[in-house]
Amino acid sequence: MDFRPCSRVACQAPAVATLTFDYADALAVLGPLAVTKSPHSFDLCARHAQLTTVPAGWSLMRHAALGGDQPQL
Numbered sequence: 001m002d003f004r005p006c007s008r009v010a011c012q013a014p015a016v017a018t019l020t021f022d023y024a025d026a027l028a029v030l031g032p033l034a035v036t037k038s039p040h041s042f043d044l045c046a047r048h049a050q051l052t053t054v055p056a057g058w059s060l061m062r063h064a065a066l067g068g069d070q071p072q073l
């Protein structure tokens, strides 16, 4: 598998999760690293995945494989 860095500026950590925006439903889905890149998805490292927040009016759904909302420290 190709190395995919976190998409946050200045972050060199490897991506472990993919954040996808569903604009129709105002839903952001944080799941395991996607196999294919989509224009509406962003790869994130573990730290940035954990820090992810969504705009007001949006819902964030975390995949169970990422530990839900439990801190991973």
Ligand SMILES: [Zn+2]
Pocket: 006, 007, 008, 011, 012, 013, 044, 045, 046, 047, 048
């Ligand atoms: Zn990062």
